[in-house]
Amino acid sequence: MRTVYEGVDDLRALMPDLSDREIATTDFGTYSAEAFYGDMARVTDYRADPELVDVLVGRSHETLAWMAGKGVRFAPAYGRQAFKVDGRFRFWGGLTVEVVGGGAGLVEREHKLAAEAGIAIRYNSRAVELLTDDSGVHGVTAVVDGVTTEIRAGAVVLATGGFQADAEWRTRYLGPGWDLAKVRGTRFNTGEGHRMALTAGASPAGHWSGCHAVGWDRNAPEYGDLAVGDGFQKHSYPFGIMVNAEGRRFVDEGADFRNYTYAKYGRRILEQPHQMAWQVFDQQVTHLLRDEYRIKQATRVEAATLEELARRLDGWTPRGSWRRSQRSTRRCVRTSRSTRR
Template identity: 40%
Template sequence: MLPWQYQCIILGTGNAALCTAISAVESGCDAARILIIDSCPPSWAGGNTFFTAAAYRTCHEGLSDLLSIVQKIETDEERLKRIDVEPYTKSQFMEDIFRLGSGKSNPALVSTLVEDSREIVGWLAHDVGVRFMLSTHRQAYDVGGRFKFWGGLVLTVPDGGKGLIHDLMKKVTDLGIRFKWETTATELYVEDSKHVRGVRVKNPDGSIETLKSRAVVLACGGFEANPQMRAEYLGDQWINAHVRGTPYNKGDGFKLVRDLPVNLRPDFVGDWGGCHSTCWDFNSSRDEGSRNLTNAYTKSGYPLGLMINALGKRYVDEGADFRNYTYAIYGKATLTQPGGFAFQVWDNKSRQKLRVEEYGDEVTTKVQASSVEELAELLEKEGLEDKQAFVATINEYNEAVETFNMECPNKTFDPSVKDGLGTQSSSKKLPIPKSNWAVKIQEPPFISVKITCGITFTFGGLPIDATTAGVKKGNKGEIIDGLFAAGEIVGDIFWGNYPGGSGLTAGAVFGRRAGREIGALVGQSEQ
């Protein structure tokens, strides 16, 4: 018997961590000698994954290519005849990441993510048991009696992140993999100043224990739930952001690597000033997501309406792109507004297209009025400082829409494509355009929802090898023996913005690769 008790210790219980564990067993590790550690109690299992919409972005060849992935209920012939899914190619996926990341993303990591994306959802569906379905409720609009998908996303899981964690945990539990809950890793255990061979932990009873292992995987998230680190790296205003997911992602993994011997210490890489944030319900908790409502606090219906700040002014182009490509940055845009909040506004016609899961009466508080002027009066109690400016903004917007329609009568509203229905005509231009889906706000009743910024995960992280997910030391590209990383703690993939659904895919891709490499290392070590 070799001197380590475990073949693999994994920190975290989200998508990346659980995929790593499953992959390690598939690759030859003994499930009884894999240990998953989390600082949270079992009731908070799942990390940020639990709070997601469980969308996986993958390249594919169209609907027929995905039918083997989704549940049988999705393959009803009559239903399929009404569904349109355009192929999403590898080049499109890569282009989306680089376009939204201003070309700064690590090419090797992006290439691996994209190349593995189709295979990983097949593995999750067929080998792991994840119950995929077509995301008609979030990613498709009914246009002329047909469900038309948009924004490059097609796949999700029943009951979102809750359902995904249920499926992953079932597989891990069935394999016999062990867990230690409410246990905090305090230090990486290093042998001969060269090899990571385990962790020191603080147990629930306060005792300190050294757990030896051939490999350690950091899959314990970023620092989004740590207000001090948010202020240090993102800016002081980020103290006021609402935590969208787990309160346990406090950046503990970064402290572990920061305390490594100098010869092993990795450089932190990627966009340490950036994060994924979204428009979030103002009335949500500031410090943690809701285990019940999870992703329902997201307020992503802004492409169908307007977003107006406390001074009565618009501050973003609500129709700049599909929601999948703007929501990760519009939370930040909202946080920088006076008071750190804003109002989303629709008329009766547009409100009918809002998703009930985000805007239902049991989910969010809506202000409703019979006129724009009355709406402004009511919103004054919610923090609107300039009622006249609010009314003027909507009136000016309506005028711009009307002028555009007169100049471009062939443009028609279609939320499933970037329809070009805008506000900028030769005779009238708004200071901030609405580039697509611009329709007049004119049919009562008018409604509004107060929003703020919900922070999801941070972009800066650890450098990893694109093939093995091994953590690199220094800036020389050498891999630290025995240390791996996957999920939100990995840096240099997303910069500034990201295409929705690619985070879960990345976590699964690099988690699976880490598990494979660990299986190979264990096989070599224990021959």
């Protein structure tokens, strides 16, 4: 959860369980509003909506503090954003805070808070149309347990995700080949919210031909797996190289911190032959790889030489040559065609 903070006191307001020992052994640094604004401008080529960015940055800390006050627990993102340097953990990239339990922990806590507040959650219910007239929106038409039902409301918030689970919409808006991408999340995010809003006369906005797309294990299921979660992602590429099916590099793996490149490299992978790539690491960096490389579902190949590794890489049809090396054990973990969040 990216948030502005000027020092440890700001972080302690979000993480009251932060111990004196953790503070003594960690360099949390700072993440100023200016740095947040700068990151938003840089990674979006200055195309982000300035009013929305102002809300995102200016209210980031107070929003997390409000969530913490509701019982959402935060912790330092040691496993994702910190490395030990000279005996102290050092955070990098301005991303310091995560929810305890990750996304699943956040959802579980939000469901508990909703129940405590008397908010009813209706399952097996699919909204299909907004109830509108000349004076505005007054609810939804939904199919609840197979029965079409009108649900009246004073206001409707469409928090329905994107259209990533609809292959036709992916291809229509993101471009050729996107029907081949794997979906990181639920199979139910098919753009129904977008359709309802546009039908009701909403004005489309945003970057319709772009998306959050990451490297994903090629042998992962077509949709998200609740048991594995985000373990199919492969984000340690800055410690190695990525090569396509022809054995050629196609990105600068160290162009920036992983925070700022991982969500766009999925598109680059999808553009490669066979919509796949291999990540290659040597034994000197395997201890730095994220935990997702160690799950049993990860696709991996190990070899003592590059020549032997090349023979073992499924789907690799080299047209060039790799520099010879006999000294290090090489590990390769394959990424997916791409994944759309």
